[in-house]
Amino acid sequence: MRYGLVVFLTGFLASAGGAEEARTTVGVLTCTLADRTTDSASRMTCGFKPTGTSADEKYDGSLKLPNSSATGKQVLVWAVVGPANAKHSAGFLAQRYVKAKVAEGQPPSWTGETNPAIALQFESHGDAALSKSIDHVELKLAGSSA
Numbered sequence: 001m002r003y004g005l006v007v008f009l010t011g012f013l014a015s016a017g018g019a020e021e022a023r024t025t026v027g028v029l030t031c032t033l034a035d036r037t038t039d040s041a042s043r044m045t046c047g048f049k050p051t052g053t054s055a056d057e058k059y060d061g062s063l064k065l066p067n068s069s070a071t072g073k074q075v076l077v078w079a080v081v082g083p084a085n086a087k088h089s090a091g092f093l094a095q096r097y098v099k100a101k102v103a104e105g106q107p108p109s110w111t112g113e114t115n116p117a118i119a120l121q122f123e124s125h126g127d128a129a130l131s132k133s134i135d136h137v138e139l140k141l142a143g144s145s146a
Helices: 002-018 128-133
Strands: 023-033 039-048 059-063 074-083 096-099 108-114 119-121 136-144
Touching: 023 059
Parallel strands: none
Antiparallel strands: 023 039, 023 074, 039 059, 059 136, 074 119, 096 108, 096 136, 108 119
């Protein structure tokens, strides 16, 4: 009996520990990056369009670009990746995101500090140099149509 219980618990803990929640694209975040200031921070305004709904959200944000020569107005697009079955409340993107380590050949991404289940995956084509120079992204809710 005892041996059976140990085997059962070992199998249960292994399957629970190894189970990773399914992740999917939950929407698209599109940001307009204004001209950089004299320091390494850049301000941006963003719109988030969740998948499968007409509601959208507006965010004010900033980027940390320590070694970039990016100038002028630019549009940046991120796929927002999160748990597949989660219900997201208004403003769930409002947090700081830090650059994540990704496998070679994968697009750069940033993971939420407060909620690491949410990630921003860079989708802007032709901006490889800019994406490599983004250290972190910070978003604050500015408004919602929901």
